[in-house]
Amino acid sequence: YLQWCKANKFVLMLLSDAQECCLAAATANAKQGTLNNHVWEVMPTECVIPYTYQLFCEALVEWLICTNQACCCIPIQAVDHLTFKKMIDVASHATKG
Template identity: 40%
Template structure:
């Protein structure tokens, strides 16, 4: 380790120079903080003093806390309209090759009445569940 001097207009201070930049940053923080911050602000330079970098790291750590919102999926609930229901019913008749009077069957009407009371959509059982 070699001892050099940090020579400024107002003082002369002994600084141990080593092969790490952190030593210089600690010295700047301890002795020249105000001047450094003034210079950094003037030059629009982000402060690299140890306390400042630690504070930024801590802020990032708290800001980037993971949550489950991105993993949750909410099914989109489509607003009801007579036209939309009619189109869906006709599409169901055609796609499943149902007879036209299937829409008038009491069991179908009962199922639709029950589903109409739902406030958050419905879940239709799949083939295995049925």
């Protein structure tokens, strides 16, 4: 019987064969495939917001308000002075240090 089943590629349906088949299928399904060849680490890139004078002024006003310096140290009009603008433009173009 077993030789005839192998020769004719017949699936055995005896209880022991069915249990063996189920066990083999469960073992095959239990193995987790690896993704090593398909997955790689993505390095985070630095998100740099492009400098604009308007964005700087908004951030400055927000900082002055948050630190309660809006009325005592630097008047808001100081940011409109040409020398102040030049200083900020020079600092914004610095790439190192």
